[in-house]
Amino acid sequence: MDRDMFFSKEDARGVKQPHDDPLVIILMIEGFNTKKILVDNGSSADIIYLSTFQQLKLDSGRLCPFESPFVSFSGDRVYPKGIVMLTVTVGSYLRQLTRQLDFLVVECPSSYNVIIRRPTLNRWKAITSTYCLKVKFSTKSGVGEVKGDQVLARECYQVVLAAKENHTCMTEEKEEEKMEALETVELVDREPMKTTRVGKTMGTEMKKKLVQFL
Template sequence: MISEGPTDGYSKRARKLSSRKLSNMEIADQAVQTGPTLSFGPGDLKSLSDTAHNDALVIRALVSNYDVARIFVDSGISVNVLFQETINQMDLGEYKVEPVVKLLFGFIGHAIRPIGLINFLLTLGKDRTIKTRIVSFIIVDAPSAYNAILGRPDMNTFMAVASALYQKIKFPVGNEVGEVQGDQKFF
């Protein structure tokens, strides 16, 4: 498990702003929210190669307009991670990296100092049911079988629900439901 990543920013100012947003969200949540119901059922299992699996949910998505495979979806962590090797392969040219002072634990058995924080566009879905948001990724220079890890904060940003059992992520797009199918071929 990866821990010690902030869910609300890296500075005192960012944490205060996050606290204010939460207060405002509580008021907004009292209003009736409309949109599609996100659910999983037997029809979602038809696309799986093996319904008796224990696979992690690994997807592919567009990150800064690059098709990135092997994105591990882990709603138990409080940060999104993009590995340095992946960024190198994306050939982005110059990009802005913000400093990060917090250490992360859980990658290689001891604390690791992130390289920094970067904001990229992340696009989930396809055709009419795509959704794009700006996502903050912590850049880490560590070995990994994955190119990125998508954590809890931005699953919430997409209002997405992930299911490892059904190997899918579902999220609202207007009155429709967008989906991202897990990639069992990775295993």
């Protein structure tokens, strides 16, 4: 790895501190400058969302089957539309890398266009700094780098938070729908302390048998 692969105060210049912003960069994918790319050190798969795949006007015939699901940011299990190999360039001339990467094509809402995974960063021999919002990587011409877009990162993150809140509300509503209304039934006539609660939708005959049993 190049001797200059480190971060200094200069690398943090222009970044508003303090912050907890995600690292969101621009990469060239299939010849197009593509924004809203999340660098996720914890992800094990490179992902391109179907809407981005279509905006790049990529041929769906390039998709290969991929049947294993993964868990999205909202916690849902998602089945990819397929897997596709795309040409990606990181950095700028002369200090840049061009590699072919396998992407899972996913159809689900996202504020990001693409997610770059940990194994890809390792292939690039890249190091990241979320503090400096920058990626550095080794090339034959020296150390290349890509600076994150802090404004865009915050916009994307707010959308992610809003989506999580909506998902939580929907989940709570579904759980409420599953809860059946109950009514109090006396087990012994004129002894109000001896009661139980049963579902209001329970049939009369079943309710009678349950009370007799109790």
